[in-house]
Amino acid sequence: MEKKHLIYNPEMECIDREKLKAIQGQRLRETVKLTYENVPLFRKRMDEKGVKPEDIKSVDDIVLLPFTEKTDLRDEFPFGLLAAPKSEIVRIQGSSGTTGKPIVSGYTENDVEVWTEMVARSLAGAGCGKDDIVQVCYGYGLFTGGLGAHQGATRLGAMVIPMSSGNTQRQIMMMKELGSTILCCTPSYATYLGETIRDMGLDPKKDLKLKAGVFGAEPWTEEMRKRIEELLDIDACDIYGLTEIAGPGVAFECLEKKGMHVNEDHVIPEIIDPVTEKQLPYETPGELVFTTITKTGMPMIRYRTHDICTLYVDKCECGRTLVRMGRITGRTDDMIVIRGVNVFPSQIESVLVKTNGVAPHYVLVVDRVNSTDTLEVKVELTEDMFSDTVAHIEEVKNYIAGEIKSVVGVQAKISLVPPKSLPRSEGKAKRVIDNRKL
């Protein structure tokens, strides 16, 4: 099926990558200068590293710059990282955080404008234009979801219904009566809306006019995408963002749904090795790091997200040249280092899903024998893996071990254990047991 791609700012979104690098270099220099002159913490870190703003000549010099951590935003709460006078700040957005102080970010008029443009591009990526009716069911408030989507849709000239979150019956009534065509909310709420709509006996094909959804603010999977698309009869696109950088719209999916285009003329994405902190090439999984290059209120230099993902630079069918980021597959906190190799449980999980069709329950046991690290992957056997012959089971084990070796680069011992024999913990399953005395 031929897809029609709407592109809000083709000049930037389809830019020649060499030209993009030149623009990024220029904007990075300006941002570093601005931040060095106005943010004491950044100046101190630059001085400690012996790096001067003049040392940053091109975008490749970004590796010379110090990192920023989430804890810096807490420590400098609320205004310590502002690069602009408080009088220039026109908006505060933030996230509550689970513990202690919240995180807030200050936006100048320019920053709100940049953010709005990024969301406008994101909504257009899902096919939204002037004639659309956009129902925003993200919460409005400090959280960037509601206002972000609102501003972006307004910029496109669409009709916005600022529903905010909750009251599902009313959401569905408005959706039906006003004929909403674009839905903005979290993927889990989209699923819930879809299920409720079906339970009410409504047929989205006949009773609703939805054509696409832009879903973000939490990680989701391809299976969830399929389910939402079936439930609501729409195209479901992913959107990524974080308050520290701007909010939703930092990256977004086009209708090709092959990863999220990063708005690289506003933010520079990098993938680094979370241990060595060295920059990694495209198509290598690692920690995602962002540098804002157009923000003036609270610029972020090499902000470590601690999210694990991969960047792809090959040209997208939609015509955009902006790099795409794959789904977030984990957090750096989950990472284990085995014989000097960074191993993410999510990589092992992907191998098991490939072998088995679904993810079986598994645990990684790391140990050190004769000063060599060992990795044992304990997998709960499923009936699909089992057969009456020893040879078949050995084959399954060798296949898993071979795939892990090629995907992760580490030799693993595979143990198949009976179903429900591995420990299960409340909430997030504990996947790693590290017995090494380090």
Added chain:
Amino acid sequence: MFVKQISIYLENVKGSLREITQLLGDNNIDLKALSIADTMSFGIVRCIVAEEQIEKTMEILREHGNIAKVNNVICVCIPDKPSGLSKVLTLIEDAGISIEYTYSFYKNTGDNAVLIIRPSEKRRTVAVLSENGIQMLNQAEIDKI
């Protein structure tokens, strides 16, 4: 011409074999034949029960957290005299079929020993054996043993 067999995965053979046989015994499952394949890291128990007990057996095994599967094997009558077994095995091997495993029933039928064979190619094995006049038993006949 196939007979149904139940295979059960054992994480470690010692202990768990006794548990499995006891579990089945306590539930009045009559094991007509049983074998164990044992490797360094796991084992497989294979057994034959009457067809009417297969579903119940699988339920009991699953309820107790076992991985088990039903598959087809071939049951052959071997004349209870020297070279009876080797004649059958030779026929199969000469046809270029490999044998994954064999084991026998506890009881004989008349003068015949009953052997279970799991060849690499089940249909061709049945053809080869019947061409050579080797008697095979079907599920109904097995149930009576």
